[in-house]
Amino acid sequence: MNTILVNRIRVFRAEHRMSQSDLAEQIGVSRKTISTIEVGRFVPSTIIALKIARYFKVPVEEIFSLKEE
Template sequence: MKTKIKEFRAKHNMTQLELAKAVGVRRETISFLEKGEYNPSLKLATKIARLFQVSIEELFFFEDSELD
């Protein structure tokens, strides 16, 4: 799974720590999400998307090769 969290954080001038605190996770979780090393729960994905006022699909997506 790919994510645009880092891009949205930059647009909102947020650090990983600030985002983590805002959605109730550890900073390392945000780092793993940004690197594609962790897939979020639906609840976490929703919290992050709502914070940035975008859809989950705008924030998280699969490339075609990942769906095979």
């Protein structure tokens, strides 16, 4: 069984009315990095995941979760 990482970054961005570029600038990564994390093409490091969670002021588990395929 394959385990994949899913995320709700897009949901949180929409709630905060933020673009990918805005979030990227706040986290200190490129827009491409944020967009590839959102579509599941790039798995972020623990540091980036925690930075995103800290920015949105939620636990990291609210943004990232594991899904069994």
